[in-house]
Amino acid sequence: MGTLTQRLPIVTSLRIAPVSIKKADNSVESFAIHGGILEMTGEEMTVVTTAAERSEDIDVEAARKAMESAQEQIKATEDQFKKIKLQTRIEKNLLRVNISKRK
Numbered sequence: 001m002g003t004l005t006q007r008l009p010i011v012t013s014l015r016i017a018p019v020s021i022k023k024a025d026n027s028v029e030s031f032a033i034h035g036g037i038l039e040m041t042g043e044e045m046t047v048v049t050t051a052a053e054r055s056e057d058i059d060v061e062a063a064r065k066a067m068e069s070a071q072e073q074i075k076a077t078e079d080q081f082k083k084i085k086l087q088t089r090i091e092k093n094l095l096r097v098n099i100s101k102r103k
Contacts (some may be wrong), residue, residue, distance in 0.1 A: 011039045014049065016091045018099050030055045030102040032095045055102045063096035 014036045021029050036049030070089040077083060 007040065007042055009039070009041050011037065014038050014047065016088070016095055018095060018102075019047065019052070020102075028102075030099055032058065032092075032099040034092055034095075053096065053099070055099045058096045058100040060097055060100045063093040063100070067093035067097070 014033055016034050019031045019033045021031070023029065032051075032053040032055070033047065033049050034051035036047060039046045039048075067090050070086045070093070074083055074086045074090075077086070
């Protein structure tokens with residue numbers, strides 16, 4: 001989602017997804033966001049989340065291992081609630097792996 005200035009205010013929920021911020025010097029900083037709320041006014045944007053990881057702070061090997069572990073556990077369980085939690089863990093770690101490539 002891109003943002004425009006001079007627009008009507010909006011508040012929306014965020015999924016597990018990447019967020020890239022273009023700074024005043026035209027550099028871009030990428031984050032792995034694990035859900036939350038986004039508020040945009042005509043002039044600024046605010047993101048409220050429980051987890052935002054900068055691409056350079058992500059331990060890619062740990063994320064890959066956590067993803068593989070969750071994939072194995074999903075195969076071994078019949079509990080649907082546990083499968084949903086494990087699928088969310090897979091999504092978060094896949095995002096970490098993908099966002100780390102933006103360093």
